[in-house]
Amino acid sequence: MTDTTIETVDTPAMPLRYDGKGLQFAGIVALNVLLQVLTLGIFRFWARVRERRYIWSHVGLGEDRLEYTGTGGELFKGFLIALVVLIPYFLAVFGLQFLVGQNPLGLAIFNMFYIPSLLFLIYLAGYRARRYRLSRTLWRGIRGTLGGSPTRYAAAAVGYFALSVLSLGLAAPYMRVELARREIGNTWFGDKPFTFDGKAGDLFRAWLVPWLPIVLTAAVIGWMQWTIRDLNPQDFDPSDAAQADRSRAIGEIMPLIAGLMLLGYLLTALAFAWYRVREFRYFAAHTGFEGMRFASTLGVGRVLWIYVSFLLALIPTITVVTLTVFAAVLWAKDFPMDLDMLPYAMEAAKDWFPIAVTVTMIFAIGVMSRVLVFHRMARAVVSTLAIAGAENFATVAQSLDRAPTYGEGLADAFDLGDF
Amino acid sequence: MTDAPDTIPPAGRQTWTGRYADGIVAVVRPVQPRLDGDGLRIADNDGVELARWSYEGLRLVAAGAAGHAPRLTHESADSARLEVSDPGFLDALLVLAPGLMRTGARNPAEWRRVALWTVLFAAIFGGAGWGIANSAPVVAAMMPMAMEDRIGRAAIEQVTTIFGGFGKDRDLTCHDDAGDAALGALTARLKAADESPYEFHIRVVDIDVPNAFAVPGGYIVVFRGLLDLAETPDELAGVLGHEMAHVTRRHATTNLVRAIGLQALVVPLISGGSMASDVLSGVGQLALQASYSREAEAEADLASVDLLIRAGIRPGSFTGLLTRIETKYTAPAPDESREGDDETNKSPNPMRWLDLAIPDILASHPATSGRDAAVAAAAAGHDGDPGLSAGQWADLRAICGSAKPEAGDDE
Incomplete structure (x- = not known):
């Protein structure tokens, strides 16, 4: 916390609180999953509303809690409207992809249109979803608004993305900051706007921390590809001395390459988490509202622990789920529960076991990730956030802008998450 | 106050x-x-x-x-x-x-709304899916043959790669002068009776699985395992006629068009991170394709009988081959009824659980689905020669080297 902190203000900061309980949230998620199964997945819109209502209503600022006023019907309507756009789009994409086949030139041309158009749709979806969520977020009886043009935002995002790619990722903070400027700068609470005064230059040095391991990992992968460039197991002839020498040399160097790659992935993940936390704190510190400023003390250790503990919890879950499903499949098939038959159990279960275990695992991991990652992350982010400066909400009046009447269809289709 | x-x-x-x-x-x-x-x-x-x-x-x-x-x-x-x-x-x-x-x-009204939306949604998507699935044959019929040919060649190339490892020299296609000549003779006889504009490119690959498949454009692959199990050339001719019908009726092309269409419908539907709909639509798609494939199999069966009649080859005997494949791969256990408490029931037959890779050609069980009865009815009253002489048949069966003697190994 050096350049990203703001000077201490003499007025006491107004902290945000989160007092939701993981177990209560788990109950909501579990019932949601059950109802989604029973309704062929349609319930997911109402499921999302149930989750958000819980989370929003446990976020407190001052004496007052947030309120989520969206409804499943609105989300569903938004989804149906998005389909009108998406079905023809994907029909065209799949049709073209198929026509192009393996032709390298055709593939290049296809990707030149496909990748930007998909990115455009994804960013458009994200912006529109944000607009809907803000319009359905109420605090002290006042709702949020997101102004600005979603299409212009999406077009800009595609442009910044191209710039990031061309700069080999070095311009990524520029993209992040400029998009944040459009997102935060167009966010209103009632009739008063938020302000954002971040600069990409401030984040550039921090961005080098994940950028370097990413580049180094890519280099190691390149090295490995180069080492095995013309290796073909089909042609391998152990009697050929030159080939045997070469394969021994590769065998000696492979552990080093594999170790470096593993190290690279690990470092990249850690450095990336560190950067995102720092970026978040920077964005918070440069976000203002009516003379007040946000400040976040989110720690990278806390964020990492959320992911690590989730991964640790997965191990027993996967074991238990696998064994239970395996036993259930055998039981359903009337397989003789007999030690002598054990060697054949795998074969006997193999037609139904993969699908059964996949389905069960998706459900189990889905519930766990909502409870152990999503919900805890919400708590971590909210409870480390505070508003500094003299409280100045009394001048805020309800915005007269019309709120959208349906929401998030595109974002739902692209699974853009909740925040 | x-x-x-x-x-x-x-x-x-x-x-x-x-x-x-x-x-x-x-x-x-x-x-x-x-x-x-x-x-x-x-x-x-x-x-x-x-x-x-x-x-x-x-x-x-x-x-x-x-x-x-x-x-x-x-x-x-x-x-x-x-x-x-x-x-x-x-x-x-x-x-x-x-x-x-x-x-x-x-609020009960809220739940009624959810239920209503569910029904409406199922109706809309069911309708859209049904429309796409049923218009696929029309779209496939409009596809130029040159495009089908390109797709077919690409598919064959891919399949050869999958089966043959990665080197080009690992092509598993069997070549043998006498065998090629016999296969060519049989293909020519069937082609002469066929009225479609398709050219058929039939190859035998050296894989020990009794199966055959056709890809768009007339490319047909017969696995050596099928030759080994076939007892007479007319059995093989029946399978070839069946695969040719898949080609001329554009079944594979239709499947492809249908898959693309359904994919476009399903991708925005399932990618919403919803676990349940993801799984359900996947299963639904499989079931839908399977139902069409059963229909296509029945159609190809009858077309094969027709083609063999016109070619003067004994029609309909290939269902015997299918049944033989099925028997081999789904060997019934001796403990069929579990009520009986014989000594034999004490040792359950592991084979029953080892239903290894049931070949695609058995998209539905010939006997239980009535496929063999339908074929027998269509073939009734028609006869012909076996399609190849005994010598040619021996050559063809040896196209991948020496033939396996399994064929005579009747159950």
């Missing part, structure tokens, strides 16, 4: 304490709500009336979680909120506004 006459609570009426936001300014102020006969009256601590909410228009905000103070709003001011944490307030209010609890998750 004494200034305004109507703020004096009459006997039996109680003033509560709450917090009120008017939905116009971001200010929450302490208020003293009172349950009047005609509605809820909200006044500030000085007794100034801020709002009067009728009981009918009152709504309980569903966002409030268990343990939170009940939060109320009114249809006349959608963003206004009144929170009253006094215990007993909600009970007192419910006496006057009994319909209040029927909001949000507790």
Whole structure:
């Protein structure tokens, strides 16, 4: 916390609180999953509303809690409207992809249109979803608004993305900051706007921390590809001395390459988490509202622990789920529960076991990730956030802008998450 | 409280304490709500009336979680909120506004809406899926043959790669002068009887699985395992006729078009991170394709009989080959009935659980699905020669080297 902190203000900061309980949230998620199964997945819109209502209503600022006023019907309507756009789009994409086949030139041309158009749709979806969520977020009886043009935002995002790619990722903070400027700068609470005064230059040095391991990992992968460039197991002839020498040399160097790659992935993940936390704190510190400023003390250790503990919890879950499903499949098939038959159990279960275990695992991991990652992350982010400066909400009046009447269809289709 | 006459609570009426936001300014102020006969009256601590909410228009905000103070709003001011944490307030209010609890998750109307949407949604998507699935043959029929040929060649190349490892020299296609000549003779006879503009490129690959398949454009692959199990050339001719019908009726092309269409429908549907719909639509798609494939198999069976009749080859015997494949791969266990308590039942047959890779050609069981009966009915009264001489048949069976003697190994 050096350049990203703001000077201490003499007025006491107004902290945000989160007092939701993981177990209560788990109950909501579990019932949601059950109802989604029973309704062929349609319930997911109402499921999302149930989750958000819980989370929003446990976020407190001052004496007052947030309120989520969206409804499943609105989300569903938004989804149906998005389909009108998406079905023809994907029909065209799949049709073209198929026509192009393996032709390298055709593939290049296809990707030149496909990748930007998909990115455009994804960013458009994200912006529109944000607009809907803000319009359905109420605090002290006042709702949020997101102004600005979603299409212009999406077009800009595609442009910044191209710039990031061309700069080999070095311009990524520029993209992040400029998009944040459009997102935060167009966010209103009632009739008063938020302000954002971040600069990409401030984040550039921090961005080098994940950028370097990413580049180094890519280099190691390149090295490995180069080492095995013309290796073909089909042609391998152990009697050929030159080939045997070469394969021994590769065998000696492979552990080093594999170790470096593993190290690279690990470092990249850690450095990336560190950067995102720092970026978040920077964005918070440069976000203002009516003379007040946000400040976040989110720690990278806390964020990492959320992911690590989730991964640790997965191990027993996967074991238990696998064994239970395996036993259930055998039981359903009337397989003789007999030690002598054990060697054949795998074969006997193999037609139904993969699908059964996949389905069960998706459900189990889905519930766990909502409870152990999503919900805890919400708590971590909210409870480390505070508003500094003299409280100045009394001048805020309800915005007269019309709120959208349906929401998030595109974002739902692209699974853009909740925040 | 004494200034305004109507703020004096009459006997039996109680003033509560709450917090009120008017939905116009971001200010929450302490208020003293009172349950009047005609509605809820909200006044500030000085007794100034801020709002009067009728009981009918009152709504309980569903966002409030268990343990939170009940939060109320009114249809006349959608963003206004009144929170009253006094215990007993909600009970007192419910006496006057009994319909209040029927909001949000507790509202049966909300659940009816979910159910209605579910049905509507299933109807829309079912309809769209049905439309796409059924227009696929039309679209496939419009595809130029040159494009089909390109697809077919690409598919064959891919399959050869999968089966043959990665080197080009690992091509598993069997070549043998005498065998090629025999295969060519049989293909030519069938082609002569076929009225379609397709050229057929038939190859035998050295894989020990009794199967055959066709890809668009006339490319047909027969696995050596099928040759090994075939007893007579007309059995093989029947399978070839069946695969040729898949080509000329564009079954594979139709499947491809259908898969692309359904994919476009399903991708936006399932990518919403919804686990349940993801799985369900995957299963649905498989089932849909399978139902069409059963239809296509039956159609190809009959077309094969037709083609063999026209070519003067004995028709319909290939169902015997299919049954033989099926018997080999789904060997019934001796303990078919579990009630009997014979000695034989003590040792269950592991084979029963080892239904290894049931070949695609058995998309449905010939006997149980009535495929063999339909073929027999179509072939009744027709006869012909086996299609190849005994010498040619021996050559063809040896196209991948020496033939396996399994064919005579009847069950």
